[in-house]
Amino acid sequence: MQIIVTGHGHFASGIESTVKLLAGSIKDVSYIDFTGEMSEKDLAEKFKKQAVKDKQTLFFCDLLGGTPFKQAVMYKVNNPTYDVEVICGCNVGSLLEIALPGFSNYKVTNDLAKAIIDSSKAGIRQFGVRKPGLTETTDDDGI
Numbered sequence: 001m002q003i004i005v006t007g008h009g010h011f012a013s014g015i016e017s018t019v020k021l022l023a024g025s026i027k028d029v030s031y032i033d034f035t036g037e038m039s040e041k042d043l044a045e046k047f048k049k050q051a052v053k054d055k056q057t058l059f060f061c062d063l064l065g066g067t068p069f070k071q072a073v074m075y076k077v078n079n080p081t082y083d084v085e086v087i088c089g090c091n092v093g094s095l096l097e098i099a100l101p102g103f104s105n106y107k108v109t110n111d112l113a114k115a116i117i118d119s120s121k122a123g124i125r126q127f128g129v130r131k132p133g134l135t136e137t138t139d140d141d142g143i
Helices: 009-025 042-051 065-076 091-098 108-121
Strands: 002-008 030-033 057-061 084-088
Touching: 002 009, 002 042, 002 065, 002 091, 009 091, 030 042, 030 065, 042 065, 042 091, 057 065, 057 108, 065 084, 084 108, 091 108
Parallel strands: 002 030, 002 057, 057 084
Antiparallel strands: none
């Protein structure tokens, strides 16, 4: 299996930088940026060159509906005999959690996609300060 991380600007190379800082390189994960000087056709060509046809492929995209997402979907549509899945909106933590141990637990890319999405959802939190509960005080004399 392979994962191709892609997105607008330097989304992919930014995630690559973060992953390398935290965990080193992850086997079978590659990173493709979609920069301002590229066309959709340029991005499609990069996907074609990077995706190993005999490997199951998961595209990890930044945004739903953006050019990297659309081109990943087109790759999937144009290669119906390959096991290809496309996800978007996930985070670095989910990529590290799922990809770092390797892909041996996943027999099909659909299972890998679901695992990354579930991990992303589970990792979303809001920091908050717990407010002490208000306690009612009563006067013994009933006033």
